[in-house]
Amino acid sequence: MSSTTRPARPNLQIAKRRLNFYYILDVSGSMSTNGRIQALNQSVRQSIPKMVEAAQGSPNAELMVHALTFGSTAQWHVHPGIPVDSFVWQDVKANGTTSMGAALSKICDELENNMPSRSLPPVLVLVSDGHPTDNFDKSLAKLAQSPWGRKAVRIAIGMGPRHEIDWGTMERFMFDMDLQPLHAANSADLADYIRWASTVAVAASSAGSSTGEDGSAIHLSNIPIPSTVIDYGDIF
Amino acid sequence: MNISIGSILLLANQSSSAISDSVSFKVTKELGRGSQGTVYEALKSTGETIALKVYPPSYIYRDRNLEERIRELVYIGSPHSSFLWPIEFLELTDGESTVKGYTMPIRGERFVSSATLMSGRLAVDFRSLIHACRNLSEAFSHLHLRGLCYKDLSFGNFFFDPANGDCIICDIDNICYSGEGGGVLGTPGFMAPEIVTGQQKPNTASDLHSLAVLIFYMLYIHHPLEGKTETTIRIMDDIARRRVYGNDALYIFDPRDKRNRPDPKIHANALTMNEILPNKLKKVFEKAFVRGLREPIYRVVESEWQLVLNDVLETLGHCSLCGQEVFLDGFFPGSPFTCWACNTSQYPIIIVVGDEMTLVRPEGKAKDLNGNLLGTIIRHPQDMRLLGLKNETRQAWAVIRANGTRSYVEPGRSVVLGPRVVIQAGNTKMKVLQGLES
Numbered sequence: 001m002s003s004t005t006r007p008a009r010p011n012l013q014i015a016k017r018r019l020n021f022y023y024i025l026d027v028s029g030s031m032s033t034n035g036r037i038q039a040l041n042q043s044v045r046q047s048i049p050k051m052v053e054a055a056q057g058s059p060n061a062e063l064m065v066h067a068l069t070f071g072s073t074a075q076w077h078v079h080p081g082i083p084v085d086s087f088v089w090q091d092v093k094a095n096g097t098t099s100m101g102a103a104l105s106k107i108c109d110e111l112e113n114n115m116p117s118r119s120l121p122p123v124l125v126l127v128s129d130g131h132p133t134d135n136f137d138k139s140l141a142k143l144a145q146s147p148w149g150r151k152a153v154r155i156a157i158g159m160g161p162r163h164e165i166d167w168g169t170m171e172r173f174m175f176d177m178d179l180q181p182l183h184a185a186n187s188a189d190l191a192d193y194i195r196w197a198s199t200v201a202v203a204a205s206s207a208g209s210s211t212g213e214d215g216s217a218i219h220l221s222n223i224p225i226p227s228t229v230i231d232y233g234d235i236f
Numbered sequence: 237m238n239i240s241i242g243s244i245l246l247l248a249n250q251s252s253s254a255i256s257d258s259v260s261f262k263v264t265k266e267l268g269r270g271s272q273g274t275v276y277e278a279l280k281s282t283g284e285t286i287a288l289k290v291y292p293p294s295y296i297y298r299d300r301n302l303e304e305r306i307r308e309l310v311y312i313g314s315p316h317s318s319f320l321w322p323i324e325f326l327e328l329t330d331g332e333s334t335v336k337g338y339t340m341p342i343r344g345e346r347f348v349s350s351a352t353l354m355s356g357r358l359a360v361d362f363r364s365l366i367h368a369c370r371n372l373s374e375a376f377s378h379l380h381l382r383g384l385c386y387k388d389l390s391f392g393n394f395f396f397d398p399a400n401g402d403c404i405i406c407d408i409d410n411i412c413y414s415g416e417g418g419g420v421l422g423t424p425g426f427m428a429p430e431i432v433t434g435q436q437k438p439n440t441a442s443d444l445h446s447l448a449v450l451i452f453y454m455l456y457i458h459h460p461l462e463g464k465t466e467t468t469i470r471i472m473d474d475i476a477r478r479r480v481y482g483n484d485a486l487y488i489f490d491p492r493d494k495r496n497r498p499d500p501k502i503h504a505n506a507l508t509m510n511e512i513l514p515n516k517l518k519k520v521f522e523k524a525f526v527r528g529l530r531e532p533i534y535r536v537v538e539s540e541w542q543l544v545l546n547d548v549l550e551t552l553g554h555c556s557l558c559g560q561e562v563f564l565d566g567f568f569p570g571s572p573f574t575c576w577a578c579n580t581s582q583y584p585i586i587i588v589v590g591d592e593m594t595l596v597r598p599e600g601k602a603k604d605l606n607g608n609l610l611g612t613i614i615r616h617p618q619d620m621r622l623l624g625l626k627n628e629t630r631q632a633w634a635v636i637r638a639n640g641t642r643s644y645v646e647p648g649r650s651v652v653l654g655p656r657v658v659i660q661a662g663n664t665k666m667k668v669l670q671g672l673e674s
Contacts, residue, residue, distance in 0.1 A: 012508065121472075
């Protein structure tokens with residue numbers, strides 16, 4: 001036997017549940033203007049270290065990151081999911097129309113067929129300026145009816161000037177979430193929001209964070225959005 | 237306000253003419269973003285490095301008596317050194333806008349999050365874990381004795397030093413007098429059933445449940461209520477959590493109601509540790525999670541945790557074959573025990589002074605018949621299977637080995653303890669035996 005100076009307890013790890021995290025990213029033509037797609041790539045890339053940190057704070061969650069893009073078609077960019085601590089972001093490019101409906105439909109199929117038997121609520125983070133060009137409502141209805149879609153933590157981040165964003169679509173995506181879509185007017189906001197959404201949504205899903213006074217366990221509205229972005233008294 | 241590294245913040249109520257002798261804080265690092273604010277490391281103009289927690293104005297607005305609460309905590313002062321207690325409540329300005337927050341001590345780098353332990357990424361022995369649990373109980377005891385309650389115990393706010401079990405409890409923002417409102421309900425999994433089901437607001441009794449859950453987690457690396465019921469749930473959402481930790485909560489080792497036993501595959505930790513941990517500790521968990529689960533007044537109080545954990549430490553034995561820590565469930569020098577790790581049956585090694593017997597275990601103390609300390613038992617730095625007695629007296633000891641050879645132990649040096657070693661310390665003769673033989 002080798003001599004060490006310290007006894008070893010049985011090497012135990014807490015029982016985990018899978019937390020599937022999905023970036024749903026708009027790569028339609030409108031995202032190619034004003035450096036939006038570059039900002040998006042950079043924001044997602046910068047959200048990863050914070051997400052790793054959030055995952056470490058929620059040891060019961062096995063966090064797997066996925067990414068789906070939608071332009072002329074909806075395509076998996078990262079699938080199957082990759083454990084967050086070995087996740088590396090490959091840039092996406094912008095082109096074509098806004099097949100958001102097709103993207104949600106793909107998410108519905110994924111939630112129906114690929115949810116592991118021990119899961120935490122999946123997290124869906126949608127980044128878009130809205131204006132779907134296909135049948136978004138039909139896919140949204142499907143998502144709302146699917147048991148996992150209903151339980152999912154859904155966050156929409158509107159990107160671009162406020163008046164150009166189709167807020168109705170973004171709000172409908174966040175049904176029952178008790179929180180308004182976020183508005184990223186510029187790339188600094190986007191980075192902050194994606195980072196916020198990634199970490200807070202992970203904590204909410206895995207219940208690693210505190211619960212507020214009104215008794216429900218998943219609570220985004222109680223967790224303040226970074227004050228550098230929106231707060232009472234801020235000028236906009 | 238946009239706070240970044242290098243930002244300089246001044247006390248908001250100082251006039252600008254007196255700026256030369258005013259107090260300022262230079263932000264040097266972001267330490268973390270909690271659910272209630274951001275914590276920075278800052279260099280105070282007086283020279284000390286402190287932690288600075290800053291609240292977003294919206295949070296102050298939402299949690300209306302937050303400022304009053306923190307100011308009260310500053311006034312009361314820290315009940316125990318383990319709390320990262322607020323030093324002063326401040327209103328700070330960068331010259332344009334103001335923020336509110338408070339200062340507190342910096343958490344030392346030797347402290348590790350309990351979440352790290354849960355991930356299996358931490359080398360730590362049972363002794364340190366039990367010390368950590370005992371220190372946590374002691375800190376909670378002092379808090380509760382002041383009439384305060386903590387409300388939000390979880391992995392995220394409990395840190396400990398793996399070397400010795402010193403502990404740190406942070407995020408004191410929700411502490412208030414038990415029964416008074418404000419702040420959060422808690423973290424799911426750590427909340428007592430009556431809080432999960434909405435029948436009660438957090439109070440001292442619900443803190444006791446959270447404390448028992450965390451102690452259980454630290455030792456079992458598992459939740460005391462996650463058994464068969466939990467395995468039937470595919471997605472653990474808020475409705476499911478309300479069942480497992482609230483309405484249908486049932487202890488996995490409830491002696492009478494066996495419906496929620498651990499699943500051998502998913503909850504193997506619970507079963508493994510239940511074989512290793514001593515019965516006296518398991519009895520206290522049973523009290524906490526059987527009757528105490530539904531009847532808050534029967535929960536295990538801190539003094540009881542401290543007593544049982546001290547007792548467990550005093551009988552945390554040592555396998556002389558593989559060096560592992562073995563819970564002996566009492567000190568019976570004449571009875572053999574079996575090591576959980578190497579499965580060897582053996583008699584405990586003891587030090588006999590007159591008719592007093594001491595168990596040989598790390599941290600054990602050897603004393604003369606008048607109760608004066610002679611030495612402390614320590615691990616051999618190169619070989620964990622060996623224990624030694626460190627001479628903490630002012631004179632050298634004479635040592636006679638089993639084969640009759642003699643040597644001396646100068647003060648501050650140690651002698652390896654093994655059967656039939658005899659140590660003469662002044663007038664006191666210490667005989668080392670294995671069991672009661674020879």
